[in-house]
Amino acid sequence: MTELDIRAKLGSLVEPELGLAYDRLGLINTIQITADTIKIDVQLPTPAYPGRERIGDAICTALYALSTDRKVEVTYSWKVLGKETGGKIGLRIKNVIAVGSGKGGVGKSTTAASLAYGLKHFGAKVGLLDADVYGPSIPHLTGSKGTPIVKEFELENGQKIQRLEPIESDGMKILSIGFLIRENQAVIWRGPMLHKLLTQFLQETDWGDLDYLIIDLPPGTGDVSLTLSQLLGLAGAVVVCTPQKVALLDAIKAISMFDQVKIPVLGIVENMTGDIFGRGGAKAKAAELGLPFLGEIPIEATIRVRGDDGKIASLVEEDNPARPYLLRMTENVAMQIVKRVVLDAPLPTLEIL
Ligand SMILES: Nc1ncnc2c1ncn2[C@@H]1O[C@H](COP(=O)(O)OP(=O)(O)OP(=O)(O)O)[C@@H](O)[C@H]1O
Ligand SMILES: [Mg+2]
Structure with missing residues (x-):
């Protein structure tokens, strides 16, 4: 049995979580065949991959069915898949994810921060950008303080450029207008100023190499989303809503806003699920709209x-x-991105002779 035989056999297996073949997902990384073992390294497209053991089991079953007398050993590694569309403005970020809603106070910032720390918990390199210039709450939620400094870099051609340095908190790079204004200072943004600030937060900030950048959007209005969409290709938006009927109407508004500014919607998260607000409204709505349901987050003191x-970072780290809900939501978002990247990529073309 050669490596090619093994690749052909394993490449056509279908991964049940995503319904895609292993070769489209690029799961089979290295194959080492020795006298008595076959070692397969499975390269996952995100570290937030649920149920990876299922892949190992399927590989063993498939190879033992080829009646090999060698022992099969499976290891796992990961490399985040992304569209890397930030390149046109000089960003080295694989996936930019916006978190939004049609309505205020539904838990966008809580969800955005939990998603960021959730992805970091699984091992990814993550940044968190607070684009809620009207009511920045990321500094408060993450307990991060400081004034971002401006660093000067010299390019190879001698040109000097300046870059804003994000604040580092619990191993996460964070940037927010909250670091640049006094607490309780209200800021009135005119369209062009807002555009300039967001451009600076993205283009003139030293984010470094990131797997994911999570952006916490202000409620409702589409101007921030429009600017983002003009600057770079987002992996998609996560829409947060609460289970009540009124809130669901707001979610529909948010979805239509994202459609207008051409940001794909990754799915809906139901936050504050529980006795007071009810449960399952968002799940039913997602199904009705043909959108993925990304999970529920219970209402919890x-x-x-x-x-x-x-101490929002501790929610995904400590019992x-x-x-479990926050980590499941994180996995769902990561997997939706993988699915989109793979489905949007052109299929390998067959050479017709
Ligand atoms: N699942 C939850 N259980 C309990 N409290 C929650 C939950 N989600 C959010 N909260 C609380 O609700 C309040 C609003 O949450 P958050 O600031 O995340 O909402 P938001 O949608 O970002 O609001 P805004 O529109 O003002 O930006 C906060 O006090 C937060 O701690
Ligand atoms: Mg908020």
Whole structure:
């Protein structure tokens, strides 16, 4: 049995979580065949990949069915898949994800920060950008303080450029207008100023190499989303809503806003699921709209308390009732991105002789 035989056999297996073949997902990385073992390294397209063992089991089953007497060993590695469309403005970020809603106070910032720390928890390199210039709450939720400094770099051609340095908090690069204005200072933004600020936050900031950049959007209005969409190709938007009927109408508004500015919607998260607000409304709505449901986050005092204490990062790290929900939501978002990147990529063309 040669490496090519093995690649052909494994490449056509279908990954049940995404319904895509292993070769389209690029899962089979290296294959080492020795006298008594076959070692396969599975390269996952995101570290937030649920149920990876299923892949190992399927590989073993497939190879033992080829009646090999060698032992099969499977290892796992990962390399985040992305469109890397930020390149046109000089960003080295694989996936930019916006988190938005049609309505204020539904938990966008909480969801955005939890998603960022969730992806980081799985091992990815992540940044968090607070684009809510009207009511920045990321500094408060993450307990991060400081004034971003401007660094000067010299390019190879001798030209000097200046870059804003994000604040680092719990191993996460964070940028927010909240770091640049006094607390409780209201800021009135005119369209061009807003555009300039966001451009600076993206284009003139030293984000470095990131797997994911999460952007917390202000509620409702589309101007921030429009600017983002003009600057770079986003991996997509996560729409947050609460289970009530009124809130669901707002979610529909948000979805139509993202459609207008040409940002693909990755799916819907239901936040504050529980006794008071009900449950499952968003799931039903997602199904009705043909959008992926990205998970529910229960209404939990611990979420509010840790956010108020500036310890939102601990929600995904330490045991608490919200943790499994937040990690599941993180996996769902990561997997939707993988699916989109793979489905949008051109199929390998067959050479016709
Ligand atoms: N699942 C939850 N359980 C309990 N409290 C929550 C939950 N989600 C969010 N909260 C709390 O609700 C309040 C609003 O959350 P958050 O700031 O994340 O909403 P938002 O949509 O970003 O608001 P805004 O529109 O003002 O930006 C916060 O006090 C937060 O701690
Ligand atoms: Mg917010």
